Amino acid sequence: MNKDANALNWFEIPVTDMQRAKNFYDKVFDINIAVDNMMGMEMGFLPFEDGNGKVSGALVKSDMHKPSMDGALVYLNANPDIQKVVDRVESAGGKVVMPKTLINEQVGYMAFFTDTEGNKMGLHASS
Structure with missing residues (x-):
């Protein structure tokens, strides 16, 4: 890995129902x-x-992609206001499992949710 490049260059979120996940x-x-x-x-x-x-990524449906609450955790960008994103999770069919939480003033905030496919995902934002 090049020390001057992003550590992450692509991610895939496993889904079983593409239209529902979309x-x-x-x-x-x-x-x-x-x-x-x-x-x-x-x-x-x-x-x-x-x-x-x-960096970007995709929702992916294939025999090799299985939704999970375990394993690697991807944090999606919730800027400029993480609370607005958190507030839309449950009305969209997901579940907030950790509300907006301050990491520290320099790093910002985080939250966790589960999506409609059964994946645990993270959110991160500066405010």
Whole structure:
């Protein structure tokens, strides 16, 4: 790994029902996920800009992707206001498992939720 590069360059969130997962993440983050098929997998791409060095990922449905409450935990960007994102989780069909919590003044806030597919996910924001 190059010490000057992002440690994370791509992530995949396993799903069993792409439309349900797309609806959930679209509503919670106020976005529109584009769905496509690639290499035998159904993929819902989270927003990104080509060539800017920022990390992105996708919702993925395949035989190799199984939703889980265990394992690696991905923190999604909830800026500029994490509470607005947390407030949309349950109305979208998820469950808040840890409310907005201060890490410290320099790092900001975090929260945990479960999505409609059974994944535990993290949120992070400066406020």
